Amino acid sequence: MTSINQRYSEKFRKSGDLYSKGHGVIPGGGHQSRVQKPFPYFVSNAKGSIKYDVDGNRIIDYMMGFGSLILGHSHPEVVESVTNQVENGTHFGALSELELTWASKVQNLIPSAKRVRFTSSGTEATLLAMRLARGYTGKNKIIKFVEHYHGWHDYAIPQSGLNTEFGIPSDTLNSVVVLEPKISLIEDYLKSNEDVAGIIFEATGGHWGQFPLQNPTFVKDLRELTTRYGVIMIMDEVICGFRMSKGGAQSRFDVIPDLTTMAKIVAGGLPGGSVAGDEKIMSLLSEQDGVQKMFHPGTFNANPVSAASGIATLNLISKESINQKADQSAKKLKSGLREVLHKMEVKGHVHGIASIVHLVLGVEGEESTEGVSSVSHSELAKATMGDVPKTLKTAFLNEGIDIMGGMGFFVSAVHSEADISETVEKFENVLIALRIDGVI
Numbered sequence: 001m002t003s004i005n006q007r008y009s010e011k012f013r014k015s016g017d018l019y020s021k022g023h024g025v026i027p028g029g030g031h032q033s034r035v036q037k038p039f040p041y042f043v044s045n046a047k048g049s050i051k052y053d054v055d056g057n058r059i060i061d062y063m064m065g066f067g068s069l070i071l072g073h074s075h076p077e078v079v080e081s082v083t084n085q086v087e088n089g090t091h092f093g094a095l096s097e098l099e100l101t102w103a104s105k106v107q108n109l110i111p112s113a114k115r116v117r118f119t120s121s122g123t124e125a126t127l128l129a130m131r132l133a134r135g136y137t138g139k140n141k142i143i144k145f146v147e148h149y150h151g152w153h154d155y156a157i158p159q160s161g162l163n164t165e166f167g168i169p170s171d172t173l174n175s176v177v178v179l180e181p182k183i184s185l186i187e188d189y190l191k192s193n194e195d196v197a198g199i200i201f202e203a204t205g206g207h208w209g210q211f212p213l214q215n216p217t218f219v220k221d222l223r224e225l226t227t228r229y230g231v232i233m234i235m236d237e238v239i240c241g242f243r244m245s246k247g248g249a250q251s252r253f254d255v256i257p258d259l260t261t262m263a264k265i266v267a268g269g270l271p272g273g274s275v276a277g278d279e280k281i282m283s284l285l286s287e288q289d290g291v292q293k294m295f296h297p298g299t300f301n302a303n304p305v306s307a308a309s310g311i312a313t314l315n316l317i318s319k320e321s322i323n324q325k326a327d328q329s330a331k332k333l334k335s336g337l338r339e340v341l342h343k344m345e346v347k348g349h350v351h352g353i354a355s356i357v358h359l360v361l362g363v364e365g366e367e368s369t370e371g372v373s374s375v376s377h378s379e380l381a382k383a384t385m386g387d388v389p390k391t392l393k394t395a396f397l398n399e400g401i402d403i404m405g406g407m408g409f410f411v412s413a414v415h416s417e418a419d420i421s422e423t424v425e426k427f428e429n430v431l432i433a434l435r436i437d438g439v440i
């Protein structure tokens with residue numbers, strides 16, 4: 001009987017060869033978050049919900065550009081808009097109307113977006129939002145929560161799941177306060193520490209909701225607390241923006257943050273991000289009384305090609321039932337996965353809000369009507385951060401399905417009923433393989 005890893009090595013043989021070559025050129029053999037054990041696979045092309053690798057394998061994709069592609073790969077309208085733009089110039093070294101149109105689309109959809117500034121990634125968006133919060137309040141510290149991920153810059157790293165603070169100055173680390181996301185704990189800290197500029201958090205909980213917050217209560221309570229203590233509330237909607245609803249998590253939970261960070265869907269799968277928010281805070285980015293207090297340059301920020309992609313994507317999200325389609329498919333996927341767990345008598349549960357699906361093996365639990373798991377953070381951490389998720393991803397890939405590490409699925413508006421049924425059917429084979437390998 002071949003093991004999961006042996007089967008993978010045979011199925012993805014050409015990728016294995018390429019990965020070996022990669023080590024001579026790229027540290028780690030390739031971009032870090034795409035490297036996996038026993039070795040990563042190389043994709044050659046993708047369309048809709050499907051991607052094809054260099055060995056010719058057809059793969060149903062639930063990575064979806066790490067959550068960027070709610071319209072699937074190469075949506076025809078995005079392709080047309082981007083292609084036109086590439087033909088008409090990729091960088092003008094001057095303003096273009098595209099930036100204005102793109103910002104207006106964000107403004108129309110995201111309730112807190114009184115003003116919008118573009119960056120080139122989510123990491124840059126959270127870096128800028130933190131700096132704005134410090135500049136506006138004149139205070140130094142930023143509170144973040146355990147296992148909430150806000151990118152890879154120095155202020156976002158502590159307890160973000162990246163597990164190393166190597167190379168970051170201690171003064172920087174000292175300005176970041178990491179707390180459990182519990183209102184009473186946060187209030188205790190704020191009572192005795194006056195130097196807090198802002199609180200940043202993932203709107204549905206750490207790691208795109210893998211560790212759910214008790215929403216909408218938590219976010220509403222945090223809004224009340226931050227207002228009372230004069231602390232800037234930064235809602236990180238890099239994942240949730242345009243996915244939890246057209247207007248992101250803030251529309252879904254009816255809570256307006258001071259600042260919102262976005263990336264991924266905002267640029268329709270091309271590099272891009274943005275910070276939006278309160279007019280007074282955002283005005284720190286413009287000249288006041290002849291003085292420019294805060295600088296935010298960046299050669300590729302608001303570049304025309306990302307703008308073209310973002311505009312086409314946000315247009316479709318505004319006008320069509322993109323979110324509803326993705327949410328319905330996610331619902332079907334959740335119930336299918338649950339049925340298989342039950343049928344195969346495997347301990348586990350499924351949860352997730354809107355078009356995000358989290359699969360947790362090894363712990364029974366319930367899902368609330370808002371998609372929140374009943375299981376504690378510590379139990380979820382044990383289940384989703386050990387070896388099981390890595391092997392699960394490999395076992396799914398052997399069945400021609402790619403899921404997010406940490407056991408989850410980004411469902412798009414173009415995943416078909418057939419994709420969902422095939423995924424559910426193959427989940428049975430995945431569990432059989434995991435059993436044979438002694439993983440579950």
Ligand SMILES: Cc1ncc(COP(=O)(O)O)c(C=O)c1O
Pocket residue numbers: 066121122123124126149150151152202208236237238239263264273
């Ligand atoms: C919630 C959240 N914030 C920030 C980031 C960083 O975005 P980027 O990878 O575009 O730098 C991510 C990336 O996954 C994220 O999920």
